[in-house]
Amino acid sequence: xAIYADNAATTKISDAALETMTKCMKENWGNPSSLYTVGxxxxxxxxxxxxxxxxLINADPREITFTSGGSEADNQAIRSAAAIGKRKGKMHIxxxxxxxxxxxxxxxxxxxxxxxxxxxxxxxxGLVIPGEVEAAIREDTCLVTVxxxxxxxxxxxxxxxxxxxxxxxxxxxxxxxxxxVGHLPIDVAADNIDMLSASAHKFHGPKGVGxxxxxxxxxxxxxxxxxAQERGKRAGTENVPGIAAMVTALKEACAGMEANAASxxxxxxxxxxxLGAIPHSALNGDAVxxxxxxxNFCFEGIEGESLLLLLDDKGIQASSGSACTSGSLDPSHxxxxxxxxxxxxxxxxxxxxxxxxxxxDVEYIIRSVGEVVEYLRSFSPIWRDLTSGxxxxxx
Numbered sequence: 001x002a003i004y005a006d007n008a009a010t011t012k013i014s015d016a017a018l019e020t021m022t023k024c025m026k027e028n029w030g031n032p033s034s035l036y037t038v039g040x041x042x043x044x045x046x047x048x049x050x051x052x053x054x055x056l057i058n059a060d061p062r063e064i065t066f067t068s069g070g071s072e073a074d075n076q077a078i079r080s081a082a083a084i085g086k087r088k089g090k091m092h093i094x095x096x097x098x099x100x101x102x103x104x105x106x107x108x109x110x111x112x113x114x115x116x117x118x119x120x121x122x123x124x125x126g127l128v129i130p131g132e133v134e135a136a137i138r139e140d141t142c143l144v145t146v147x148x149x150x151x152x153x154x155x156x157x158x159x160x161x162x163x164x165x166x167x168x169x170x171x172x173x174x175x176x177x178x179x180x181v182g183h184l185p186i187d188v189a190a191d192n193i194d195m196l197s198a199s200a201h202k203f204h205g206p207k208g209v210g211x212x213x214x215x216x217x218x219x220x221x222x223x224x225x226x227x228a229q230e231r232g233k234r235a236g237t238e239n240v241p242g243i244a245a246m247v248t249a250l251k252e253a254c255a256g257m258e259a260n261a262a263s264x265x266x267x268x269x270x271x272x273x274x275l276g277a278i279p280h281s282a283l284n285g286d287a288v289x290x291x292x293x294x295x296n297f298c299f300e301g302i303e304g305e306s307l308l309l310l311l312d313d314k315g316i317q318a319s320s321g322s323a324c325t326s327g328s329l330d331p332s333h334x335x336x337x338x339x340x341x342x343x344x345x346x347x348x349x350x351x352x353x354x355x356x357x358x359x360x361d362v363e364y365i366i367r368s369v370g371e372v373v374e375y376l377r378s379f380s381p382i383w384r385d386l387t388s389g390x391x392x393x394x395x
Contacts, residue, residue, distance in 0.1 A: 001314075001315040001361075001364065002315045002317070003315055003316050003317065003357065003361045003364065003365065004317050004354065004356075005316060005317060005318045005351040005352060005353050005354075005357070005365065006317050006318055006319045006350075006351075006352055007202075007293060007352040007353065007354045008151055008152075008154075008179060008202075008293075008294065008319070008350065008352035009319055009352070010201045010202070010207065011201060011202060011203060011204045011205075011354065012204065012354075013201075013204055013205065013206055013245070013249070014204040014205075014248070014249055014252055016248050016249070016252055017204060017205050017206065017245040017246070017248045017249040017252070018206075018245065019248075020241075020244050020245045020247075020248040021206060021241045021242065021244065021245035022241075024045060024240060024241035024244045024245070025241045027041075028041050028042045028045045028240055028241070028244075029042070029241075030042040031237055032045075032046045032229075032237070032238055032240060033227065033228075033229060033237065042240045045240055045243075045244055046066075046238055046240050046243060047061070049066075049240075049243045049244050049246070049247045050064050050066070052247045052251065053211055053246075053247060053250065056250055056251065056254055057181070057186050057187065057188050057196070057213060058186075058187040058188055058189050058190070059188050059189075059213050060216060062216065062231075063213055063214055063215060063216055064211050064212075064213060065211060065212045065214065065220065065230050065231075065233055065234055066209065066210075066211050066230060066234065066238055066239070066243050067209075067210045067211060067212055067234060068208055068209065068210065068239075069199040069200070069201070069207070069208060069209065069210040070100075070102060070176065070178035070197045070198060070199035070202075070210050071100075071102035071199075072210070072212075072223070072224075073197035073198065073199075073210050073211065073212035074100070074102040074103050074106060074174075074176050074197045075102065075106050075223055076212055076220060076221070076222075076223050076233075076234070077145070077174045077195040077196075077197060077212055077214070078093075078103065078106045078107065078110070078143065078145060078174060079106065079110075079221050079223055080195075080214070080218065080219065080220045080221040081093075081142055081143035081145075081172040081174060081195070081218075082110050082115060082142065082143065083221040084142060084172065084218070084219065085115075085140075085141075085142020085143060085172075086115075086142075088142070089140070090139075090140045090141060090142040091114060091115045091116060091140060091142065092115070092116045092117075092118065092138055092140045092141045092142065093107060093110065093115055093116070093117050093118070093141070093142060093143045093144075093145070094117075094118045094120065094133065094136050094137065094141060094143070094144045094145070095107055095117065095118070095119055095120070095144070095145045095146065096119060096120045096121075096122050096128055096146055096147070096337075097119045097120065097121065097122060097333070097337040098122050098126070098147075098150060098152075098153075098333065098334040098337040098338070099145070099146075099147055099176065100147060100151055100176055100178070102176070103145055103147070103176055104333075107145075116140075118136050120132055120133065120136060121337070122155075122337050122338060123338065123339075124338055124339050125155070125285065125286040125289075125338070126150060126153045126155035126284070126285040126286055126334075126338050127155055127157065127158070127286055127289060128146055128157050128158065128162065130158050130161040130162050130165055133146070133162050133165055133166075134165045134169070137165070137166075137169050137171055141169070141171050142171065142172065143171065143172050143173075143174060144162065144166050144171055144172070144173050144174070145173075145174040145175070145176070146159070146162055146173075146175055147175060147176040147177070147178075147179070148175045148176065148177035148179065148180035148181075148184070148186075148196075149177070149179040149180040149183075149184065149290075149291050150179070150285065150334060151178065151179050151334075152284075152296060152332055152334040152335070152350055153284045153285030153290070153294070153296045153334055153335075153338070153350075154179075154285055154290040154291040154293075154294025154295075154296060154352075155285040155286050155289055155290050156180070156184065156289045156290060156291065157175075159175055159191050159192075159193065160190065160191045160192060162192075163175075163191050163192025163193050163194075164192045166192065166194070167192045172194045172195065172218065173192065173193060173194045173195070174193075174194060174195040174196070174197070175193055175195070175196050175197070176197050177196045177197060177198055178197060178198060178199045178202055178210075179202060179291060180291075181196075181198040181199075181202070181203060181250070182202065182203025182204075182249070182250055182253035182254065182257075183202075183203065183253070183257070183261070183291060183292065183293070184257075184261075184291070185257065188213055188215070193213070193215075194214070194215045194218060195212065195213060195214050195215065195218065196212070196213040197210065197211075197212055198210050198211050198212075198213075200242065200245070200246035200249060200250075203249055203250055203253040204249045204252065204253065205242075205245055205246040205248075205249035205250065206242045206245050206246065206249075208239065208242060209239050209242035209243055209245075209246050210246070211246075220233040222234070222235070224236060256355075260292070260355050261292040262292075263355070264292035264293040264353060264354075264355065264357075265292045267293075267353060267357055267359070267362050268290075268292060268293060268294065268295055268353065270359075270362050270366075271295045271351060271353070271362055271365060271366065272287065272295055274362070274363075274365075274366030275295065275297050275366060275369055275370075276297075277370075278299065278369070278370050278373055280299070280300040280301065280386075280393055280395045281297050281298065281299050281300070281373075281395060282297065282298050282344075282395045283295075283296070283297055284296040284297065284298060284335060284338065284340070284348065285338070291352075293352050293353040293354060294350070294351075294352050295350070295351040295352075295353070296348065296349070296350045296351070297348065297349050298335070298340060298344045298345065298347055298348050298349075298395065299347045299348075299349070299373050299395075300343075300344055300347060300383075300386065300393060300394060300395045301347065301376075301377050301380050301382050301383030301386055302347040302373055302376040302377060302380060302382075302383070303346055303347060303376070303380075304320035304346055304347050304348050304349065305320065306376055307320075307347070307349055307369075307372055307373070307376060308320060308349070310372045310375070310376070311349075311368060311369065311372055314368045314372070316364075316365055316368055316369075318349060318350060318351050319349075319350045319352075320332070320348045320349060320350060331345035331346050331348075332345055332348060335348055341394060343382065343394075344394055344395060349369065351365065
C-alpha cells in the first residue's frame, strides 16, 4: 500500500495538465517574443492563458504576471510594495510570525536595508485577528502581507476583512495564496487583495511556474532583469507549455472545488478524530477554519523525523512541516509561533491529503500512526520521564 499525504509540498501533475503541456511543447514551441508565425502562435497561447487565469480569480488579464512559482511572486510583490513605500518615506511593513520563508526571508533582507518589520502573533488557533492588523498600521506603513492559508497547519485567514482594513488605510495588501489557489474560492476584488502569489504545482500543475496578481495602478519592481517579457517586469522567455498546463490544472481544480472540498473535509475530520484519540496528542491550528485536506498534529514524547521514516516504511508519505525546510533539524517556526514548546513541536506530523484518498486509506493512516507513536514512545527517554512523573505532560 502506498498513500501520498504530502500534497502541501507538491501535487502530482494531472493527466489533462500533462497532456496540455506535451501538446504545447510539440505545437507551440516558438518564442512568444518573435514576430514570425511560430512565435506568434506561442504568443497567442500565452495571452489566452493570461485571460483564463485572470477570469478564475476575477482579475484583469493585464494584472497577471507569470513567474517561476510562489517564491518569486512573493519576492517581487514584497519588494515592489517596499519600493513604493520607500519613495513615499514609508518604511514599515506588517506581516505574521508564521509566514512562508519566501516572505520572512525577504522581510529580513528589507530589515537590513532599513525597513521596520512588525510580525503579528497568530495565537494558539493559528489565526490572525483583523483588529490587531488595524492596530499595527501606522502612518509610515507601506505593506501588509498575510498568507491566505498556512502551508503547515492549514489555517485560513480572514483575508477579506484584513484587505478591507488595508484598503481603508490606503496600505497595499499582499497575500501568499500558494496553498489556497485551486483549493478555496478566490475573488481578488471581493477579497480586497492588491497582490497575490500562486504556484501551479500546488494544484496539480507543473513545477517551475506560477503567477503574481497585481492590482492595476501598483507598479512592479523588477527582480529579474533582461528582456522586455511580461510587460518589461519579468525578464526571461516565458514558459509557455508550463503556463498553459497551469491554466488547465487550475480550471480543473476550480470546476471540482466544491465537491472535492466536501469529500476532503469529511476525510480530514475523520483523521482529526482518529489521531486525536492517541494519548497526549494535539491538533495544531483551528479545527474549522482550515484547508479541506490539512491535518497537523503534535505527539508528545517522540521525534518527528523518526515518525516520518517509520510511516514511510508503512507506505505513508507525509511530512513534519514545510518541504522548503525539511532538511532542518530545528522545530517548525509555525508551531513555535502558535505557542508549541520545542520538545512538543519536534514531534509533529503534517498530513495533506488529496482527492484520491479513500476511507480505507484514512483508517490505515490512523492505525499506522497510532502504532508508530506507541513504538517510538516505548524506548523514548522523554516519554519515560513523562510517564514516571519526572517531567510534567504538556499535552
